Amino acid sequence: MTSEEKRSWIYAVVGAGVAAVYFATVLSQVPGADVTRIAYVRPMLIAIAAGIVLGILAGIAAAVFSPKDAGRTDERDRRINRRGEHAGFYVMSVAAIVPLALAMAEAAHFWIANTLYLAFVLATVASSIVKIVLYRRGF
Known part of the structure; x- marks a missing residue:
């Protein structure tokens, strides 16, 4: 498993895990509450920060345990990364319609x-x- 594939696994697990907890x-x-009174800002900021920090720490740990693979990328890695980022862009573009509609x-x-955080x-x-x-x- 390449370091880039490990990083993809880390982002998937950390992203889904932190969001699930949040x-x-x-x-x-x-249920039964006025949503305008729910304190969500601080937990959301904590979740975002936790996702960033956990992603970085897990990436560092992966590099420490596999130092020969760390930072090595080739053309295949770059092409896979590009395709994955395109997919993420399209998902974000479609998912952002919901918070936009809610704002309107x-x-x-x-x-x-x-809904924006979920997107x-x-x-x-x-x-x-x-x-x-x-x-x-x-690929």
């Missing part, structure tokens, strides 16, 4: 922010999955 924590407060409908900021998470996970599939099935 959404489980915040959305569990929604003057929905609560809670829903706009959370970013879906784009990251989709990009990583496409890269993993391309590594596993061949």
